[in-house]
Each structure stands twice: as structure tokens, then as C-alpha cells.
Amino acid sequence: MELLKDLLGWIAETPIYGAALAFVAAYPIFTGVMWTVTSIIFYRRNERNPVPPSEDSPFVSVVVAAYCEEAVIGRTLDALLALDYPAYEVVIVDDGSRDRTAEIVRRRMETDDRLRLIQKLVNEGKAMALNDAVPVTHGEIVVVIDADIRPRPELLRYMVGHFEHGRVGAVAGNAQVSNTRTLLGKIQATEFASIVSVLRRAQRVWGRILTVSGAVCAFRKGAMVDCGLFDPEMATEDIALSWKLQRRFYDIRYEPRAVVAMQVPETLGGLWQQRKRWAKGLAQVLRRHVDLFLDWRTRRLWPVFLEAVCSVLWAYLAVGMIGFWSLSYAIGLEPLGANPVPNFWGMVIATIALVQLGVGVWLDGQYNRDVGRFFLWAPLYPLFYWMLMLVITVSATPAALLGRRGKTSHWRTARFEVAQDESVELERPAA
Amino acid sequence: MMNRTLQTAIGIASWVLLIGLWIQLALEGHVSLSGVEGAAIELGLLSGAVIGITMLWVHHNIRIYRRKGPRTGRAENVPRVDEDRLGHPIRWDLPGGVHGARDTRLLTVRLDNGTKIYERGV
Numbered sequence: 001m002e003l004l005k006d007l008l009g010w011i012a013e014t015p016i017y018g019a020a021l022a023f024v025a026a027y028p029i030f031t032g033v034m035w036t037v038t039s040i041i042f043y044r045r046n047e048r049n050p051v052p053p054s055e056d057s058p059f060v061s062v063v064v065a066a067y068c069e070e071a072v073i074g075r076t077l078d079a080l081l082a083l084d085y086p087a088y089e090v091v092i093v094d095d096g097s098r099d100r101t102a103e104i105v106r107r108r109m110e111t112d113d114r115l116r117l118i119q120k121l122v123n124e125g126k127a128m129a130l131n132d133a134v135p136v137t138h139g140e141i142v143v144v145i146d147a148d149i150r151p152r153p154e155l156l157r158y159m160v161g162h163f164e165h166g167r168v169g170a171v172a173g174n175a176q177v178s179n180t181r182t183l184l185g186k187i188q189a190t191e192f193a194s195i196v197s198v199l200r201r202a203q204r205v206w207g208r209i210l211t212v213s214g215a216v217c218a219f220r221k222g223a224m225v226d227c228g229l230f231d232p233e234m235a236t237e238d239i240a241l242s243w244k245l246q247r248r249f250y251d252i253r254y255e256p257r258a259v260v261a262m263q264v265p266e267t268l269g270g271l272w273q274q275r276k277r278w279a280k281g282l283a284q285v286l287r288r289h290v291d292l293f294l295d296w297r298t299r300r301l302w303p304v305f306l307e308a309v310c311s312v313l314w315a316y317l318a319v320g321m322i323g324f325w326s327l328s329y330a331i332g333l334e335p336l337g338a339n340p341v342p343n344f345w346g347m348v349i350a351t352i353a354l355v356q357l358g359v360g361v362w363l364d365g366q367y368n369r370d371v372g373r374f375f376l377w378a379p380l381y382p383l384f385y386w387m388l389m390l391v392i393t394v395s396a397t398p399a400a401l402l403g404r405r406g407k408t409s410h411w412r413t414a415r416f417e418v419a420q421d422e423s424v425e426l427e428r429p430a431a
Numbered sequence: 432m433m434n435r436t437l438q439t440a441i442g443i444a445s446w447v448l449l450i451g452l453w454i455q456l457a458l459e460g461h462v463s464l465s466g467v468e469g470a471a472i473e474l475g476l477l478s479g480a481v482i483g484i485t486m487l488w489v490h491h492n493i494r495i496y497r498r499k500g501p502r503t504g505r506a507e508n509v510p511r512v513d514e515d516r517l518g519h520p521i522r523w524d525l526p527g528g529v530h531g532a533r534d535t536r537l538l539t540v541r542l543d544n545g546t547k548i549y550e551r552g553v
Contacts, residue, residue, distance in 0.1 A: 029474075029477075030477065033474060033477050033478055033481060034481050037478050037481045037482055037485070038481065038485055041482070041485055041486075041489075045489075106537070109536060109537070113536070115536070116535075116536045116537070116538075117536070117537050117538070117552065118538045118539075118540060119537070119538065119539045119540070119552055120539075120540045120541070121539060121540065121541040121542075122540075122541060122542045124517070127516075128515070128516060128517065131515060131516040132515060132540055132547070134510050135510040135511070135512050135529060135532075136529065136532045136533050136535075136538065136549070137533070138533060165501065165502075166501070166502065166503045167501075167502040167503075182438075183438050183441060186438065186442075205485060205488075205489065206485070206488065207492065221510070222507050222508045222509075223508075225508035225509065225510045225511075226508045228516070229510075229516055230516070231516075232516060232517060249502075251502075342452055343456070343461060344456060344461050344462060344466060344470075347452055347453055347456060348470055348474075350449065351449075352474075354449075376439070376442035376443070376446075377438075377441070377442040377445065378445075379445035379446055379448065379449045380441070380442075380445045383445060383448065383449065
């Protein structure tokens, strides 16, 4: 025991411990201020003078990959076929579903000519479902939407306008959480408004983003093909394609008015699986693109890459520090920089996180009036939810970095019907 | 599933906890006016630096745009129709081949001995 005390005491005196402590303390403060301030810059520059809705109406193919979506596909079809846009088709790709997904789509096809169905008799995963649809779509613009998504009617008008600029390869939409009946749903509603949306705004100011929204994104078909379409072996095909597009110097825009309602996991188990997949997908992308530092032309992606690496590093160091502190306290040693209760800078970190959450809720409140009420649960994010995300990152990253490449990624998403009275009605943006 | 009252109570409790932690820090003497001022100044300077660097970067990009004009190169690539992304050869078993498939509302796709076959659905 004395030996252990001496060892831990010695470790706490080393420069490495000091540097790790400084990084763990400073990184969330720096990034919190950076994202908050820069997202406000995006708001002032872009949201107060937004790209006008498209007057031209190039043909758009809305593609939905579906696997066992009988609980939600009907409502999704209702919303997709109600889009306010004169020239589009809706292509549902049934990826070998074992439920009534295809039957529901077929029945709907009888009443609307714009609806098409590609029924795959073999399940190859979401990426391949989308890839198999691209050659048979009509549109030069392909909007990929998840099967549980309900878009606002003006979605396409807001997204299509960006493609008038020739180098725009993709436009990310703004996914807002619709199933907020559970505590976890409410926390995620704040998270998507405040973390995802704020980060996307901030990254757009700097010119390169980490990822489009997998729930809703518009692509230029030629750009997708140029980049080899979606990668079936990647856990998150949206992050992977985003990086390929940007490495080939396509521009990815963010359109906050392109609002859709989406479902999120309502159980800890479901959330764990989803976030583990995201962490794995990010690690795979970082592994694949580490060579971008060898090309000066890709320097605009370097900050995004480095920030992503730092976020993973921070997760490991934070978990390591917590473990070290817990062990130290358990043997009666008070470690440097730690306190059983958050100290001053710990509370500053939590408060800055809350400020970021508040700014995000304010920004996205322009497009979703309901999101403001979820701020009541915002303190749960820095106090508890963050810890969960740390553990997921730490557990999922090694397999992705060290694992074998080439295995096709399949999907295992549980869908459920959203009760009518729990749906979040999405407010139309101010004119 | 937790009822709404309990969820609301948890939300309120989380704010009480957060504020309570700040109060405890103040009572224990870990929060001083000078400390708060110092933190505020540091955060203010950091925010100012972020704004300054970001605006410099934005104007750098605007200058590039004004000098070079918009990038007008447009991707005109056409999807492959001879093999899929996993390397399976594709066979179009319907009139008109891939063009016919584009005009077909109901398609089925199956794998047969490693070949991906697109057919008109029934």
C-alpha cells in the first residue's frame, strides 16, 4: 500500500501528469469558447443573410435506405410526398427487410407516381443500399434521408439553392430530435441543438466540417461518384463520404433551415450502440486520412483532423485522470489537481458547457421553437452525460484503429412508432 | 418509462446541484472576487483572440475569392453501371438496361453467384 502511495505520489509530480492535467482542464474551455463564439459568427454572417431558396428546380432524387422500418416508414412517406418542390422523386431502397416495409411502400406507390421502390433481396447494409440506388436515380442532386425522418415541406428549396455554386458537393441539413418523451430523449434534443448544430456552424466558418448529418444530406451526384460513393466497410458512411468530398476539394455547406425531425435512442443500451458506432466510424476515418498531412493542398482539413484527435485524446486522458484520482483517494492520497467535488475550474468547464448549450438552443430555437424547453435538463449534460460519452469513446476507438479493414458494416437500428402527442412539432423559420 | 413529473424534478434538481456546487465552492473560499475576475478576463481574452483569428481567416478567404473568383469546376461523373461498389458485376435484366431501370418504378435487386441483377419487380 505504501509502495502504491509512493508510486501514485511520484506520478503526480511528473511533468507528464502536469501536462495531462493542463490539457484536460484547458481543452474543454478552449473548444467551448471557440465553438460558441464561432457559431455566433456563422449566425451573423450566414443566417442573417441566408442563401435564398432556389428559383430553379433541378430534379432531385430523395433516396431512403430502409431496413425493417414498418413502424415509421408510413409517416416518413407522408412527409416526403408532401415536400413543396415541383420536380423530385422518392426512391425507397428496401435492404432485405423481414417486416412489412416493402408492402407499405408498394401500397403507397399505387397513389403517387413519384414514389419508387428498389427491393433488394439481399441485405448488404445502408451504404450499399444507397450505392445501388444512385445509378438508377434521375436527379443530379441526391438527398439522402433516414427512414425515420420527417422533413419540413420546404426542405428541398433551402438545400438546392446551394448547388448553384459549382464546387458544392454536399449540403448538411439540421436534424432535430422528435421523440422527447424520455429523459434521454430530452438530453439528446439539447445535445443536437447545442453541440451538433453549434459545431457544424463553427466548422463551416473555418471551411471544413467533420461530417454531414447522416439523417439528412443533399449531395451532388457527380461529386458522390467522383469520390467513390459510400464506403460499405465504414461504420459511419456519412463521415467517410464527408472526408472524401473535402479531400477532393468539394465544398460542404450547412443549411440550418433544412430542418427535419428525427428519432434518437430512448434507452441507454440503444444510445451506447449508436455512439459506439459513431466513435468507431470517426476513428476509422482518422486512420484512413492520417496521410492528409503529407499534402499541403489539404491543409484546411488539418484543424478538423487535429481537433478530432484531440477530442479522442481528451477522452482517454479524462478517463485516465478520473481513474487515477479515484485510486488515489481510495488509498488515502490526495492527488494534485483533484477534488471529490468539482473545483473552481471544473465548475468553469461545466458552466462554459452550459453557455454553449444555451447559445445552441437559442440559435436552433429560430427553427424549432420546442427546443428551448429542453434547456431545463441541460446541466445533466456536463454533470453526467459527458461521462457516458467519454467511456464510449474510450471503449470504441481501439477496435476501430487496430481492427481489420474490409468488413462490410451492417445496420441494427431499432425503430419505434412515435406517439402522436409526443412528437415535437417543428416551427417554421422566420421569413 | 419515467413520468414527466419525475423528469421535471430531475431537471430542476440538476440546476439546484449546479448552483449548489458553486455556492459550496464560494463558502469554502475557493471562489474569490479576484478569482472570478481573473477567469472572466482570461475567458474574455480567449474569446477576443478567437474572434480576431477567425475574422482574419474569413477575410483571408474572401481575398482569395476576390482574386481568383468562384470555383466553377463541376463534377460531371457518371455512376458505374458495370459493377457495384463491392466489385460484383452488374446485370441489367430488363428492357433498356440501366436506362430502362431508371424509368422503372419497382425494381428488385438480387445476388446470383456473385452477380448483382437488377430486374423489374412484380
